Amino acid sequence: MEKRALILISKSPGETKRLGKKIGKLLLPGDTVALIGELGTGKTVFSKGIAQGLGIKRNLVRSPSFVLVKEYSGKIPLFHFDLYRLKRAEELNTLGYEEYFSGKGVVIIEWAEKAKNFLPEEYLKIELSFINENERKISLTVKGEDLKKRGILCQ
Numbered sequence: 001m002e003k004r005a006l007i008l009i010s011k012s013p014g015e016t017k018r019l020g021k022k023i024g025k026l027l028l029p030g031d032t033v034a035l036i037g038e039l040g041t042g043k044t045v046f047s048k049g050i051a052q053g054l055g056i057k058r059n060l061v062r063s064p065s066f067v068l069v070k071e072y073s074g075k076i077p078l079f080h081f082d083l084y085r086l087k088r089a090e091e092l093n094t095l096g097y098e099e100y101f102s103g104k105g106v107v108i109i110e111w112a113e114k115a116k117n118f119l120p121e122e123y124l125k126i127e128l129s130f131i132n133e134n135e136r137k138i139s140l141t142v143k144g145e146d147l148k149k150r151g152i153l154c155q
Contacts, residue, residue, distance in 0.1 A: 024053020034112030077105030
């Protein structure tokens with residue numbers, strides 16, 4: 001069950017990162033964040049904020065565009081997927097992607113729309129879109145009951 005829970009407007013990359021950091025502080029091992037949006041909408045900036053919220057050093061996180069996944073250590077491990085270069089969703093099978101969803105850490109997937117059939121039953125979907133050069137519309141949707149019960153979008 002999916003329900004639009006929250007729509008926000010970010011007026012700068014700094015605001016986008018701060019929102020990501022707030023959400024990162026609420027995430028638990030086993031949580032998945034699916035980021036969707038055009039190139040340049042702020043998916044990686046949002047990911048950096050989540051990483052900071054998980055206690056990962058500020059400048060460590062970069063877009064893993066030339067590899068499909070990067071792992072980071074923090075108070076909770078982070079598995080950061082970037083599927084931009086993914087040609088077919090089935091390529092995820094060669095990564096053993098299921099292991100990343102085992103509950104050991106938080107999973108962030110940029111370009112998640114490319115692998116929608118591979119997402120777990122429960123996840124936080126974040127769609128970023130352009131309003132203008134500086135502003136972004138950020139739509140947060142929870143899929144699954146556990147995230148709703150935890151009130152992850154009500155904090």
